[in-house]
Amino acid sequence: MSETPRNLSPGSGTWALRPLPDMDEAQFHQWKTLLEHRTGMALAPERKSFLETNIGIRMREIGCGSFQAYYEKIVAGPEAVVEWATLVDRLTVQETRFFRDADAFRLVSDYVMTRPREQLRRRPLEAWSVGCSTGEEAYTLAILLNESMEQLGLPPLYGVTGSDISKPALEKAQKGLFNPRRLNGMDDSLRQRYFRAGARNSAEIAEGIRERVCFTRLNVLDLKRAPMQGMNIIFCQNLLIYFRRWRRREIISRLAGYLAPGGLLVLGQGEITGWHPPGMQRVPSEHVLAWIRRQSDDE
Numbered sequence: 001m002s003e004t005p006r007n008l009s010p011g012s013g014t015w016a017l018r019p020l021p022d023m024d025e026a027q028f029h030q031w032k033t034l035l036e037h038r039t040g041m042a043l044a045p046e047r048k049s050f051l052e053t054n055i056g057i058r059m060r061e062i063g064c065g066s067f068q069a070y071y072e073k074i075v076a077g078p079e080a081v082v083e084w085a086t087l088v089d090r091l092t093v094q095e096t097r098f099f100r101d102a103d104a105f106r107l108v109s110d111y112v113m114t115r116p117r118e119q120l121r122r123r124p125l126e127a128w129s130v131g132c133s134t135g136e137e138a139y140t141l142a143i144l145l146n147e148s149m150e151q152l153g154l155p156p157l158y159g160v161t162g163s164d165i166s167k168p169a170l171e172k173a174q175k176g177l178f179n180p181r182r183l184n185g186m187d188d189s190l191r192q193r194y195f196r197a198g199a200r201n202s203a204e205i206a207e208g209i210r211e212r213v214c215f216t217r218l219n220v221l222d223l224k225r226a227p228m229q230g231m232n233i234i235f236c237q238n239l240l241i242y243f244r245r246w247r248r249r250e251i252i253s254r255l256a257g258y259l260a261p262g263g264l265l266v267l268g269q270g271e272i273t274g275w276h277p278p279g280m281q282r283v284p285s286e287h288v289l290a291w292i293r294r295q296s297d298d299e
Helices: 013-017 025-039 045-062 067-076 080-092 102-113 117-122 136-151 167-175 188-194 220-225 245-257
Strands: 125-130 158-164 195-197 203-205 213-217 231-236 259-267 280-282 289-293
Touching: 025 045, 025 067, 025 080, 045 067, 045 080, 067 080, 080 167, 102 136, 102 231, 102 259, 125 136, 136 158, 136 188, 136 213, 136 231, 158 167, 167 213, 188 195, 220 245, 231 245, 245 259
Parallel strands: 125 158, 125 231, 158 213, 231 259
Antiparallel strands: 195 203, 259 289, 280 289
């Protein structure tokens, strides 16, 4: 038998071709329990193939031959923390683009344009993109705020924070480089104004926008540790669908607590029903799920 070449990596050659065993029901239960415990994400039985495929791809990359062995590596191995972060990135990062929900972003723009100008002059607007993935949503909010301030004839007093559980996604967001297809559907004038050609056929966000957006790693199960307060806009879409109903209510209740009086909370359509928290007023809209935190009597 010939010797295996020394430069053959675990994710290539024989490892890449080796078939993995099927994930049985006990293993699926074990993995989905771990995922829900650590991230809050709940996988339905029909998502078994999604989990099996994505874990299997990572196992081939590192040369791990069984789901149980990889589970033990994730839970207690010497590189457990790093490997878990890599896997979470594979399981949670979703396809996104700029101005993905036009109606929701239009609502945000209308909200800003109707704020008292004196209030906008006195205090910077603070927006938070929860579950920001690779940054498209956070930068979209920054573009909207910049456009609104200019239309109002005000200095650009605003800042945007994007948070996500995936460290690799956040690292991509901070670079501000995007595949041009992520700009599909964006108004041409905005594209020309806020982007330029970047390296390797990418689209690079304008420096003036990038410097107003910061990113932080945050698990929505640990919102009590969020370094935010008095947010004017909290935008959280396409995230809650992965959680159980009781967990969704818990998350958005905590998010609402970070709003400043008069602040706006925007969710994805259908992500929550029957939520009527005290101090929050539903925004009348057929196409957007949003609430505004009421002003108290002394404000």
